[in-house]
Amino acid sequence: MADTWNFPEFKRAVVREVSDNVNLAQRSPISTEDIDLEKCRVEWELYVQTLRDLGLEVIVLPQDPELPDCQFVEDPCVVIGDTALITRPACGPRQGEVTKMEETMRNLGLKVHVVESDTATIEGGDIIFTGKEIFCGDSVLSNEEGFAILEETFPDYPCHSIFVEYPEFHLKGYMALAAPGVMAVCDNEWGHPGWEDVCNASNYTYKPLWMPDDFGNNCMFINGTIIHPPESQKPDTYAIYQKYLADYNLIPMTTEEVSKIDAALTCQSVLF
Template identity: 45%
Template structure:
């Protein structure tokens, strides 16, 4: 644990079931060519999702499972629909029109649970939870194809006690958590590849210098955890336990988590079939 850092303690989680429509209509197919090996086995996907849900329950969280909606193929990626800190929530506005239908039931659930719920209504603003990292002290937010300056401004207005800093995310990556993740209090998992190093250090783009906030502009010091596999770095920290990749899928990344995070509990987990539509561990839940 990096000195002086702490993360929120979670008691609840939201997940959402897998619809049939994700097999053919996920937004992921906008970003990559769909191949026969990308066809999702829906039965396996639901078994994988149930194991994921049970892992959250096993860590003591009360998990609300929202039903699937065939009209919103990517609805299992509930992380994108809101940002929650303490008793306050911001319901987001996803960049893709098809995904904006996902937020209504999440808005209702958070309201029914008694949270103070705010919602992005500015039609020029976009923000997705996959672009938002909360370290307990501040927000790092992706400046990406999915989240823009107006969305970050509303996030800052909703949570005025915490600074909000932007980090450029360049295609084909579409969310910040595909490049860096909060692995523990003051510990940032970083992809040990060009895009991940850019998110940690300083990069040039179109003759402008982007000081990457994690190292250069934050008042706080973070410890880096360099993870070798592009798809192995996404992780979740839950009350002293790190949920991270499985050894059989990403052995080198698994070894990094096992050796460098010995002070925490660890749970090996996979999103399984949902990897075929670019899902990561953090995508499939909202914790608060």
Template identity: 35%
Template sequence: MSAFHYNFAIICRVPNSLKNRSVGSDNYPNGVDVEKARQEYETIREVLKNCDINIIELVEDESYPDCCFVDDTAVVIGNTALIARPGHSSRQGEVGEIRKVLKGDLRMNVVEIGNAKATLDGGDVLFTGKEIFVGVGKRTNEAGAQAVAEAFPEYAVSKVNFGNCEALHLKDVFNMAGRNVMAVAPGPDVQAVLQQMQDVANYPYHVMQMDSRLATDMLYVNGHLIHHVRQEMGNKSYGMLDQFIDPDVKRIEVDMKQLTFAGRGISSLPLLCLKLKFYKNIIYG
């Protein structure tokens, strides 16, 4: 399997309920501008298509305000998909439709979590291409991290204590920006987690120290790096990309203010998959 190479992305349209009921919307008195959020979502959908990815688009479900952040519903590496067990009750019903697509349409090896006490959000699982880090904290517990280790025995899986970090998910402050390049958000709480990761890592990584969480929000896929525009990242963090990112990597800038307001961003919108054999019943946009 080639790390960071994918041919399918499961995405979900933005529901009206995102405006006032999403995880992050309480930080904004006027709520999220849903129409702008939908424009941002459509931009990401087209960007992914331009990265040679087939899109499987799910219809929004108003019962689940955060359903557009599909990455939390499963962990997919190679042909194995581990169905998550979200740590917040408002999101637990989202996994049903994802399970159907992964198992019925993509025909992947779908693994369920056996431990009834386990909780796991996909946003707490960082796959570096060589190993896996799982943040144990607000949404994912020890049993959830153990389920990741059992589902992907071919990779070293390291648990890191994420409970004292202000961020909700591990990938809110850590993301891969390329092979061996890790984007890291600022703050002593994040640095403490980074130290844990470096202590247990089986491979070395180039740390790209950004000056905001938003600047850390990016997606490396099929030789492309999708990231925020300079205005959102800030000049210093934007300059870090010029310094660390291989010139052969195609960079794509997107405006993602509204969806970021809702609590997540670029890295959480698609559930990326690599399926080596296509089936006729797969329908994508």
């Protein structure tokens, strides 16, 4: 299946340490619980070690107390093939994150494109690459100008804009690639219209896995392994992964602390 979908085999991951000031990170108004910094760092270490155990070379960037969201490297950088797009996050305080990501991608030898416009916004949390095409959330954090830059940066793949209704921030907040040709989609008021938009836009047929828990969709497919929410955190969703994706190597992983600021698994790494 992976070969049919031309889905990449990942060899590297870029991650960034948890900021001393992660509790000042961007979050929705209803997410008010404080992160336990020590527990968050323990969870992050487990996440990083898991990537290493899967055979990836993990490049670890230092934390920055001036950048509370710096752990969430998915948003300031998108990599497909040998090309990196250094994005322009919508929230001003996050725009400082792009400097280190650009430096890192250049040092790793990737072809680097940088969003230069001061009106375009685009974040990696809005972008799903399936191996055949790219879906990009039209959200409060990624706009039409950002979408156009995404298209220009990756001309070999069709790009489709998918509307993301507020208060959802990112497309990956309710949809993610669970496996080649398989989408994990939240069974909620955002997931259903989003899935309809995907089906209408694409020339390919994807299988949906409907997830009963919010953020239960957020998973990572890495070279035949699926990292997904654990039973302790999302019991109903966990059962769906175990039932329908049992042919893959499954690794449950908690995001209990970062979930307090609306973050999850994909947010914490850039894979290529």
